[in-house]
Amino acid sequence: MTDQSLLSSRIWTVLKFGGTSVAKPENWAVIAKLAKARLKQDKPGGKVLIVHSALSGVSNRLEALPDKALNGDVSVEIAAIKAVHLDFAEAAALDGTALLASHFDTLDRLAAGIALVREASPRVRAELLALGEQMASVLGMERLRQEGLSPVLLDARDALTASSDSADASGYLSNSVIEGLDPALQAKLETADLVLTQGFIARNSRGETVLLGRGGSDTSAAYFANKLNARKLEIWTDVPGLFSADPRLTEGARLLQALSYDEAQEIATMGGKVLHPRCIGPAHRGHVPLEVRSTLRPELAGTLITSEPGDDAPQLKAVSVKTGVRIVTMEGAGMWRQAGFLADVFACFKACGVSVDLVSTSETNITVSLDPDPSLDQARLDALRARLEPFCRVKIIEDGAAVSLVGYGVRRILHKLAPALEMFQDKPIRLVSQAANDLNFTVVVDESEGRTLAARLHEELIAPAPSGPVFGPSWAELNDTAAAKPQRPTPWWATKRDQLIKLTPQTGGRYVYDLETIKARASAVAGIKSVNRAFYAMKANPHPEVLKTIFAAGLGFECVSPGELMRLKDTFPGLDPKKVLFTPNFASRHEYAAAIELGTNLTIDGLHPLTHWPDMFRGAEIILRLNPDRPRGHHQHVQTAGPKAKFGIPLDQLDAAREAAAKAGATVIGLHAHAGSGVVEANHWREIGAILARAAEGFSDIRILNVGGGLGVPESAEAPALDLSKVDAELATLKQALPDYEIWMEPGRYPVAEAGVLLSGVTQIKHAFGTRFIGLGTGMNSLIRPALYGARHEIVNLTRYDEDGTGMASIVGPICESADLLGADRLMPDTREGDVIAIAETGAYGAVMASRYNLREPADEVVI
Structure with missing residues (x-):
């Protein structure tokens, strides 16, 4: 029988809808419309099975509930969970209290039981989390009836049997399902045209509820498609398919219109968020075509995943970046020609419950990467190191990023990677891995470099590909509508x-500069109540009219050269030198002398001036710039901290700096640190201030903590914006804990960019x-x-x-x-x-x- 005739003999279409797709009553009108279309399209004899998730956000709340029950009153959290469903019911003109009474009662009993016995076993957690899908089913059934359909409700636990009866946490919370054609299930549903069931849940041989892991609804749908020999599995989500990159990485990410199962598996496994990696296997083994579609844009064709790649020519189809990766390097001459060495080493990982992702070996080195795992704490890492050290020297490197390229024939196009990898001529590539199936090429780099590398690889190797069977429109092209564009103030x-x-x-x-905007941004910085003084980095833009506007808003100036000092002198005759902060870097001796003569605030960022020109600083008040080893920024050239930055005094040289200042007769009145540019996390400056405060404990005259700058400016309408009120609140916490210090800041390019x-x-x-x-x-x-x-x-x-x-x-x-x-x-x-x-x-x-x-x-x- 041919593939086409095999498909034509199948009667079931499985439709899966995620939490966002089922979260509102009006979304169920879309679901009903799709179900009607499939029933009509597949006549005669076509049947539809709908698999759904819990309402958006409910699983997260249910997952957090046990720990909250163990630590105190959970009435507020339970009320919030109920409110999500009752609000849905009210919007749909349904009696939610009556419909959900039994499930609400179970929710109350489970939470009370956890609080009473002070224990939340994996079995109880599974029962609790399963309520999300069960409650959504009740509401979904009523909505489909309102839309004129007559669905049959199937409890997924009556159809999906767990493959493991383990009584540990994985057995209850992250199980899998026995696959294969299921004549009994097909017979049970023989008289039903439309069936509604839940994702995420199954039952073990003891009749207990088990879960298929977070994101398991995709996998549930694939299991059902496998068991029913479905003609197609459609995964409906909030994006129109798989893309050649995360659209947050580049708006040029291309819709992938056709992929093979193997390609889709690689993309999902290497960090793609649209499909759960475990869902592709059951569809593949059952030869069920899988389609990814968007409930928000149902008119778009999406991504079709089959045994065919769409285009089997050597071609890169996607790039992904996975952050939070750890690298474990194992070295030693003793591994050379030692039979069973790899078995001994990997037995250590197994004993510690640590999963290995990528592997690279040589005669004296083994390097592996570990996927991000919140449960992999320092204690387990220490245990792993202790087990490995009898065999080899061990080094564990944190904060890596795995950048992966996916596509058939990767080996034949490796030469095209050279231009993008040139950026690593002076930066470490921690690991290189090429998959044996010729589908994947991965490099692990420092986390700060991952997104930049991925974007550049996409720009050079994937974005120029012509439209065709594989590559469709870009994310930007698909979302170029007024409704889709994020709302922001008109620039x-x-x-x-x-x-x-x-x-x-x-x-x-x-270049055209708008003085109204400069005034607004500078005034916003000057309005940060927790900052005593702010100094605009005039190297960003020293235009005289710009400087006048910034000064009028209440900011001082940070200068890095005599030329900038002269520009200030020409623009503001008689300017108070204490409104100026001079921060030279590797400058000549006369620049420091000139600043001291002018009476500006002076920052020293190395030991050389103090140890080689001590007489210059006798009686002077100075600020020391420190290197906190916390590099920030999207590119090395905007990172001003860390081991490769030329700025600041390393914290381990702080004692030497204090002694050098004392010998020179200088008084250290402040400490300063600046980690980099483009920071949008409001707590960053509080963290820098805390580092400076700890460093200040060894000094007697410090009264100033300069937390630096780098205030982020959005690069596009979609990019996150820095909330200065949150920065103020974070610094207020710091100031409350450190009332004896002034807080200074350097807002960098924020006022003018x-x-x-x-x-x-x-x-x-x-x-x-x-x-x-x-x-x-x-x-x-x-x-x-x-x-x-x-x-x-x-x-x-x-x-x-x-x-x-x-x-x-x-x-x-x-x-x-x-x-x-x-x-x-x-x-x-x-x-x-x-x-x-x-x-x-x-x-x-x-x-x-x-x-x-x-x-x-x-x-x-x-x-x-």
């Missing part, structure tokens, strides 16, 4: 679009190898941030700002360098010669870093 450059178009030069480029745009006209349009290039009159000679450290700037066509995007494009300049790329994979409208392009968030580190490379004049500057 100033959109409000002043007409004015900016008129300011755009005929040739070259022009969003206030600037780079304008340039379109010179040419080119289409080559599936890529559209939009050329501008200026490039990296005006804006080097994208080439220097992969910075991302929002890019818009001001001339056609109200028009929809028509496709992806790379925005390039006229400089004779391949790095002259201002932005890749940007959704742009139909763009023509002469259109005005605006590159946003360029108020900082734009004009100040420009050059006359190629003897082209960089963009000039104006303020409005």
